[in-house]
Amino acid sequence: MSSKAKFSYNSSEVELEMGVGTMDEKYVDFSQFRSQTNGVISLDPGYKNTGSCESEITFLDGEKGILMYRGYPIEQLAEKSNFVEVMYLLLKGELPTADQLAAFNDDIKEYDMVSEDVTKILSAFPSSAHPMGVLSTLTSALTAFNPKAVNAKSPEDMHRAAVTLIGKFAVLASWTLRKMKGLPLNYPDSKLDFVENFYQMMFKRPNRDFEMDPIVINALDKLLILHADHEQNCSTSTVRLVGSAHTGLFASISAGVSALWGPLHGGANQAVVEMLDKIKEDGGDVQKWVNKAKDRNDEFRLMGFGHRVYKNFDPRAKIIKTAADQVLDKLGVHDESLEIAKKLERAALEDDYFVERKLYPNVDFYSGLIYRAFGIPTEMFTVMFAVGRLPGWISQWIEMRQNNEPIGRPRQIYTGHPKRDFVDISDR
Ligand code: ACO
Numbered sequence: 001m002s003s004k005a006k007f008s009y010n011s012s013e014v015e016l017e018m019g020v021g022t023m024d025e026k027y028v029d030f031s032q033f034r035s036q037t038n039g040v041i042s043l044d045p046g047y048k049n050t051g052s053c054e055s056e057i058t059f060l061d062g063e064k065g066i067l068m069y070r071g072y073p074i075e076q077l078a079e080k081s082n083f084v085e086v087m088y089l090l091l092k093g094e095l096p097t098a099d100q101l102a103a104f105n106d107d108i109k110e111y112d113m114v115s116e117d118v119t120k121i122l123s124a125f126p127s128s129a130h131p132m133g134v135l136s137t138l139t140s141a142l143t144a145f146n147p148k149a150v151n152a153k154s155p156e157d158m159h160r161a162a163v164t165l166i167g168k169f170a171v172l173a174s175w176t177l178r179k180m181k182g183l184p185l186n187y188p189d190s191k192l193d194f195v196e197n198f199y200q201m202m203f204k205r206p207n208r209d210f211e212m213d214p215i216v217i218n219a220l221d222k223l224l225i226l227h228a229d230h231e232q233n234c235s236t237s238t239v240r241l242v243g244s245a246h247t248g249l250f251a252s253i254s255a256g257v258s259a260l261w262g263p264l265h266g267g268a269n270q271a272v273v274e275m276l277d278k279i280k281e282d283g284g285d286v287q288k289w290v291n292k293a294k295d296r297n298d299e300f301r302l303m304g305f306g307h308r309v310y311k312n313f314d315p316r317a318k319i320i321k322t323a324a325d326q327v328l329d330k331l332g333v334h335d336e337s338l339e340i341a342k343k344l345e346r347a348a349l350e351d352d353y354f355v356e357r358k359l360y361p362n363v364d365f366y367s368g369l370i371y372r373a374f375g376i377p378t379e380m381f382t383v384m385f386a387v388g389r390l391p392g393w394i395s396q397w398i399e400m401r402q403n404n405e406p407i408g409r410p411r412q413i414y415t416g417h418p419k420r421d422f423v424d425i426s427d428r
Pocket of ligand 1: 046233263264265266268293294300301302303304305306307308309357359362363364
């Protein structure tokens with residue numbers, strides 16, 4: 001498509017190139033705007049309207065509630081695929097053959113040992129440390145233990161860096177739980193699948209046989225798939241931005257972990273369960289909490305509701321809601337908070353405030369309740385999200401480097417003092 005957009009300014013007209021993406025998303029190319037207008041910039045806090053890159057990895061349409069990884073709808077992947085296969089798809093662009101999948105699994109296992117010295121860093125944390133802070137630090141520390149620079153243009157180097165990080169990240173994530181609980185660390189078991197291995201490292205006790213419930217493993221696998229990528233969200237944009245300075249992969253991912261931690265982003269899954277518990281303790285009057293969320297003078301927001309992009313429904317939330325019902329039922333877990341969540345959802349969806357603002361439950365609204373049914377502590381929920389999101393972050397980092405994207409460096413509009421002269425301290 002080669003149409004142009006026109007912008008009138010100071011009685012002169014600037015022509016801007018327009019383009020279109022695979023799914024008919026139209027855009028105006030602002031890259032030459034400043035030079036064509038003699039210094040005018042576009043101002044868009046929070047990037048509500050700004051595309052930061054072109055990407056072939058994930059498509060989402062917030063109005064229609066569509067999410068696809070590499071063209072495959074999330075509903076099909078959640079039903080028919082598995083997390084390792086989805087990781088391969090995100091990284092390589094195509095679904096693997098059986099041989100490719102087996103080799104990918106082997107490669108992850110080949111590199112999943114973490115230097116024993118990393119445990120010394122872990123031991124320095126208090127057990128009260130939030131697991132996301134610990135995970136971010138340990139991920140960054142991997143750089144020190146794997147100092148050989150990788151060539152981002154070499155597919156072999158990038159493959160090795162990706163499988164190294166995938167294998168080790170699951171170990172580190174499980175160790176954050178062990179640290180919090182004061183339990184001895186577990187090590188990877190190459191006989192197990194990726195998700196089983198991760199689960200075992202989190203929960204196996206040295207003095208007991210360990211059995212895994214296939215219901216739990218299947219549901220966990222599905223949750224990881226649903227979290228695996230979500231185009232240019234806050235943490236992914238962080239990973240791309242940090243990496244755009246040619247910072248290494250592990251350090252960039254560590255920054256992504258920190259971004260994900262925030263309660264407006266991945267940290268919402270912890271915040272949702274804490275909110276539901278509070279509502280329960282308060283007597284379960286959901287309308288009272290819906291009213292609080294609507295009150296401009298009250299800082300409270302309905303956690304797990306609303307999304308920057310989804311203005312219809314979050315397709316992941318739909319799948320997770322059904323999964324929450326099924327999993328809790330199969331496990332025989334009765335969680336009063338699930339009933340409160342459903343009542344809260346109904347009350348909000350019938351309320352004009354939420355309807356007008358197109359606020360729907362997001363991916364985090366029900367996921368925490370499933371994690372809790374698995375016995376995963378609340379503070380660990382965002383770590384679970386991070387393990388799921390890792391292949392997305394890595395794929396996006398690789399794409400950014402392979403596309404030779406320039407260093408990310410937004411501009412600003414300065415609103416501080418105009419020039420003024422320095423005043424000596426004795427005269428202030
Ligand atoms: N509860 C109450 N009101 C809300 C909520 C909410 N959860 N979310 C948005 N609103 C209101 C805002 O107050 C605003 O109202 P106004 O127009 O009267 O000022 C309007 O809806 C638009 O909200 P914004 O904050 O401008 O929307 P934005 O796109 O910037 O924020 C966000 C999106 C951060 C997700 C927001 O909806 C929110 O804080 N939700 C709760 C936290 C959460 O669940 N985060 C997880 C998101 S999914 C993920 O990152 C994995």
